[in-house]
Amino acid sequence: MKSRTFFTLVFIFLVSIGCFSCKTTATDDFPVDSEIAYCRSQAMRTLVSIPSLDKIPNSMDLDSIKWRYTQAGSWTCGFWPGILWYLYEDTKDNMWREAAGKVTDMIAPLAYRKAKSHDSGFIMMCSLGNGYRLTGKPEYKEGLLHAADSLAMLYNPVVGTILSWPGMVKKENWPHNTIIDNMMNLELLFWAARNGGGQYLYDIACKHAETTMKHQFRKDYSCYHVAVYDTLDGHFMKGVTHQGLSDDSMWARGQAWAIYGYTMVYRETHDVRFLDFARKVSDVYLSRLPEDMIPYWDFNAPELSSGEPKDASAAAITASALLELSTYINDSDSASFYRNKAVEMLQILSSPAYQARNKKDAFLLHSVGHMNKGWEVDASISYADYYYLEALVRLKRLKEKQSVLANL
Structure with a gap:
């Protein structure tokens, strides 16, 4: 295991070379490299703070700066090593490979x-x-x-x-x-x-x-x-x-799973029925988004009050999925539409309103795990961070004229 001193020195180095993001607003100029570097620095802060590598960071409550850990076997236990693998893929630095x-x-x-x-x-x-x-x-x-x-x-x-x-x-x-x-x-x-x-x-x-x-x-x-x-x-x-508001409501993360899931099924089958369906489930999600592109935890939640929490995890999942979906569509205007929507989501997620920055060691703020049970409400959550980083890695590959997917 790497020593705490080593992680600390590497973290200081990353900060010193300017790994925190410089924000822009133009879609074409989205600074994907600096956003990935931001994730890298935040992950390094987590590696420095956790007692040992067998601790699996899971979530942080809104008012906390300490990770809640999960156990091997929980449904979320794979997201932290997944983040580490993506950072190794991007950097080729064996430090990340060893940790992952x-x-x-x-x-x-x-x-x-x-x-x-x-x-x-x-x-x-x-x-x-x-x-x-x-x-x-x-x-x-x-x-x-x-x-x-x-x-x-x-x-x-x-x-x-x-x-x-x-x-x-x-x-x-x-x-x-x-x-x-x-x-x-x-x-x-x-x-x-x-x-x-x-x-x-x-x-x-x-x-x-x-x-x-x-x-x-x-x-x-x-x-x-x-x-x-x-x-x-x-x-x-x-x-x-x-986990949604009601039997008839549109739970945000559930719709995001559908968008990602059917995009992936088309990738695996090349059956146009699934591509058409992925577009349909994406379109209803996009048509009902609030102005800032980040959904409420349930799309019907604003009916309760204007103070209902947003769900950054749903936005991160959807952004990653839409980037992939855009590559399967032959019509250039439609493909650009989905890709641009994904980038718009990433722009908002990368803003001070949603990035944790110096507040916490996580990547993102404002996700909702299980509203109905009061679990992880307006929290930082590992799967939000995972899909945010995945979306950034995918966008970087597209900008470099590579396949949106690495070697699967």
Whole structure:
């Protein structure tokens, strides 16, 4: 493990060379390199502050400057090592590789456990997935393949989707429940199918996306957080919420998961149905944004009061997704539209209103984890930081005329 003194010296060096951002307003002049450098300096501050590398930063409450840590196995545990892997990718500095590897190696044994929920994709792709594509370490590949097989065990062929929350079957009387977040975890199945895991994983991922597309969205293409299905004949019973304002509202992060998820499914399948759907779920999100491009935690929340919190995490997820989506659209005007919207979101997220800067060691302020339970409300959260950095890395690649995606 690197010594605290070493991390401190490197942090001082980064600050001394001017890694904090110089803001501009013109979209074409967005200073992506300096924003990535800002993330690098903030991550270094976190490395300096945490007691040891086996601590996984998760969130900071609004009035706190100290990280709350999470355990290996929580759905958010992969985001911190994912951030470290992105910083290694950008800098090629082995300091970041070593830090990322230590946390990833701590998470890796989880790949061999029985999947307890749909979250395997979040955990494994951010940590082992990024680690494998950057290092080729065979142990990471083996772990990803095992995790995909375990996730596939939650698939119900009668329904045509993966069971998201086994614990909610009895607790909420949701016989087979699928949350929109689950679209993100299909990436693990697609990856495994491409890397020796078997065609059945691809087929499960496709069927899940098709069934979700058919049942989990309203006529305006906004999504239900949870789709509940009958296990006897697989019919769709109802759409409800768990983290949104109401069953009929548009929970911001849920819609962001849908945008990202269907963009990724098109990437993996080249099925134009999914590209068309990704655009539709993006368009309803964009059409309802407030002026500053950062959604309220739920798009219907302003009906309650003007003081409802925003959700920077939804904006970061969406910005990253729209950058990728823009590269799949042949019409140049439409492609530019989505790319420009993503950059506008990144401009706002990179402003003093949303960057943590000297206030905290996190990248961003003002995200919402679980409003209904009062968890992580108006907080800094690891997945907001992860997708913010991912969006910046993707934008940098586009500006350099490279593929939006690194070697997947």
